[in-house]
Amino acid sequence: MSNDVFIIGTGESKYGELWERSLREISVEAGLKAIESSGVRTKDLDAIYMGNSLSGMISGQENIGALMSDYAGIADEDVPTLRIEASTASGAAAVYEAYLSIKSGEYDLVMVGGVEKMTELYGNEMIDISSSILDREWEAFFGGTPAAMAALSARKYMKDYGVGKDVLAAISVNDHKNASMNPIAHFSNIITMDQAMNSTPVAEPLNLMDCAPQSDGASSIILASEKFMKQEKKEGVKIAGSGISQEYFALHSRDSLYSMKSTVNASRKALQKANVTLDDISFAEIHDSFSIYGVMALEDIGFAGRGKAKDLVFSEIGLKGKIPINPSGGLKAKGFPYGASGVGQFVEGYLQLMGKAGKRQVENAEYGLLHSVAGTGSTSIVHILGGE
Missing domain, CATH: 3.40.47.10 (Thiolase/Chalcone synthase)
Known part of the structure; x- marks a missing residue:
């Protein structure tokens, strides 16, 4: 069985000047939309990778992975959550790391999120x-x-x-x-x-x-292994x-x-x-x-x-x-x-x-x-x- 990786669900918040919404709110919105889109359960996730570049400097908030897991209500489901930072490519880097985690055979189902609040300073x-x-x-x-x-x-x-x-x-x-x-x-x-x-x-x-x-905004995708796709009869994009x-x-x-x-x-x-x-x-x-x-x-x-x-x-x-x-x-x-x-x-x-x-x-x-x-x-x- 090959370890091909597929996208099986996605979710996004609005992008723009979201003055009335917090970093955690838009991130969780995108994540829950991706969960709903994919038809999976949070307890089935093997890991979550969060792409974020500047929250520590703009919002004064580090440890984004743990924050998002907690705010989404899954802190007690033992799903490891890590933040990935690579400047303006942080989101793509988070996907890359999640992709490798499935490709290697370590995981079968992973959520990737990306979030930034850019308008809190000017x-x-x-x-x-x-x-x-x-x-x-x-x-x-x-x-x-x-x-x-x-x-x-x-x-x-x-x-x-x-x-x-x-x-x-x-x-x-x-x-x-x-x-x-x-x-x-x-x-x-x-x-x-x-x-x-x-x-x-x-x-x-x-x-x-x-x-x-x-811009402020958040995006999320669900990645799955070929094994998971076949077991759960899912459709997706390779x-x-x-x-x-x-x-x-x-x-x-x-x-x-x-x-x-x-x-x-x-x-x-x-x-x-x-x-x-x-x-x-x-x-x-x-x-x-x-x-x-x-x-x-x-x-x-x-x-x-x-x-x-x-x-x-x-x-x-x-x-x-x-x-x-x-x-x-x-x-x-x-x-x-x-x-x-x-x-x-x-x-x-x-x-x-x-x-x-x-x-x-x-x-x-x-x-x-x-x-x-x-x-x-x-x-x-x-x-x-x-x-x-």
């Missing part, structure tokens, strides 16, 4: 905290912020390949269009190219519409392959300002393990915390050659395009709660491959690629969903 205090994902000594100490680092990449990319802001803006326009069909998205408004290109400057050449929002890779931590240490070697390698590993090629991929959820990262991802994953993302972004990344990108709305429009966003990609992948994505359904979807990044690319995690 202004300079929040900028300082969000910059903790950078090299504190050599980047953040000298005034570097996530937006500033992305702007450096964007300026160099635009100069070297002679492209304008419209290439970046097209990523955001596509995200907002898809998010308008996603009921849990932070933003449901469609934006025009003109609005995207002429929004408030943030870090030249990036405007407000090039930047993902600081995690066909996964890859994780590392890169230099600080941006200035890398060979390129606009290529994430970690994404190149993680994508290659995931595709090889899934025994598929990019031609088999029906859609992709990519990490676009800034629009330039969306452009870079298209090239690093291999959907476009170097400097050639411009040939895709205007007509080929929509739901009916050559490679539909971010049918959920992506980080820019669905939202960007650091710890939840990676798990949220799996929710979208599950809905798409089960044919349950509603108005944003990609036709004849067979395989999905999910791409999550820590910081400015120090770690990339890629999963392939689909197949028998």
Whole structure:
């Protein structure tokens, strides 16, 4: 019996500015929805993995795993619960660890949750905290912020390949269009190219519409072994392959300002393990915390050659395009709660491959690629969903 791993249920809270709701409330909401969706019982869970990045600094709350288990009412059911932290890829890292725990044969049924409350702080205090994902000594100490680092990449990319802001803006326009069909998205408004290109400057050449929002939100999935699937007669979506890779931590240490070697390698590993090629991929959820990262991802994953993302972004990344990108709305429009966003990609992948994505359904979807990044690319995690 192989140890193939399947997603059998999902749940999410609303993404957005959830002023009236606590970290624990939205996390438990997503988890209980996933339990209900999968039709399993909490006492049957072997473990729970929680993805979270900044709760200690923003909410003053650590030990998130134990907190969520207690608040969900399962503290006395002897289900081990651990928090996984990997910056902005915390959610995907939690899924990766849960996937390995089943793949190894240790567990048969695991819940993965991701949660973040980003709106409890604002202004300079929040900028300082969000910059903790950078090299504190050599980047953040000298005034570097996530937006500033992305702007450096964007300026160099635009100069070297002679492209304008419209290439970046097209990523955001596509995200907002898809998010308008996603009921849990932070933003449901469609934006025009003109609005995207002429929004408030943030870090030249990036405007407000090039930047993902600081969102509150929680997502959860239930993973099961093939053995459990057959015993309980469940249906689900297979995690066909996964890859994780590392890169230099600080941006200035890398060979390129606009290529994430970690994404190149993680994508290659995931595709090889899934025994598929990019031609088999029906859609992709990519990490676009800034629009330039969306452009870079298209090239690093291999959907476009170097400097050639411009040939895709205007007509080929929509739901009916050559490679539909971010049918959920992506980080820019669905939202960007650091710890939840990676798990949220799996929710979208599950809905798409089960044919349950509603108005944003990609036709004849067979395989999905999910791409999550820590910081400015120090770690990339890629999963392939689909197949028998």
